[in-house]
Amino acid sequence: MKETFKMGWGKKVHSIFVIGVLMELVLAGVALSVNLLYFGLGILALTALMVWFLCMTFKKNCYVIDGDEIAVKSFGVKPQKYDISKIQRINYVDIGTECGRGAPNARFQLAIYFERKYLKSYEPRLFAPEDRDAFVKLLTQLNPDIIVDTEEKKI
Numbered sequence: 363m364k365e366t367f368k369m370g371w372g373k374k375v376h377s378i379f380v381i382g383v384l385m386e387l388v389l390a391g392v393a394l395s396v397n398l399l400y401f402g403l404g405i406l407a408l409t410a411l412m413v414w415f416l417c418m419t420f421k422k423n424c425y426v427i428d429g430d431e432i433a434v435k436s437f438g439v440k441p442q443k444y445d446i447s448k449i450q451r452i453n454y455v456d457i458g459t460e461c462g463r464g465a466p467n468a469r470f471q472l473a474i475y476f477e478r479k480y481l482k483s484y485e486p487r488l489f490a491p492e493d494r495d496a497f498v499k500l501l502t503q504l505n506p507d508i509i510v511d512t513e514e515k516k517i
Contacts, residue, residue, distance in 0.1 A: 365500055367425040367491035370468040379416055383409060425491055427500055434489075444487070448480040451509045452498055455488070456516050470494065470514070 386409040393402035415437075422437035433441040453473040472494055473486035481487075491497040502508050 364426065364428045367427070367493060367497050369423045369425070370470070370490045370492040370494075371420060383413060386412075425489060425497070427497075427504070430504060432489075432501075444474075444476065445480065446501060446504050448477045449474055449501065449505055449508050450477055451475040451511070452501065453486070453511045454494065454514050456514045457488075458516055472498065473515075 386405055390402045390405040390409065393405060419437045422435065424435050426433040426435060426441075427446070430446045432444045432446060434444075435441045452475070455471050455473045457469055457471060468490035471488045471490040474489055475486045478484060489497070498510055502510060
């Protein structure tokens with residue numbers, strides 16, 4: 363059984379991306395209108411590369427639950443795998459902002475606590491699937507010993 367959950371990107375991330383592209387297009391238009399051909403074309407090429415990179419990032423980043431593992435797949439990075447049987451607790455968290463945090467920049471996330479010996483850390487791993495409830499439901503089906511706290515906690 364293989365289930366895939368897309369990462370839940372915040373709306374502000376998309377709007378910042380669109381604003382950045384529009385600003386670069388205006389700059390390229392100005393450069394092309396004052397006969398700075400190579401500079402304007404260079405900006406257009408970099409803008410196209412940025413659009414491609416961000417579209418691939420939004421499209422390819424996901425969580426894959428396969429058997430007894432969670433794989434965190436990110437565009438251009440080797441997938442991180444976690445053993446579901448080592449999960450002790452899951453808390454629903456509200457990080458309070460959609461900006462200034464690591465990917466996927468979603469406000470509402472899951473703090474997943476693993477056994478201390480497994481990750482060698484007391485800190486939880488933050489996961490942000492689009493459908494948190496379905497994600498938790500599948501994890502608790504695979505490991506019924508997981509303690510789930512659905513009360514939103516601020517980090």
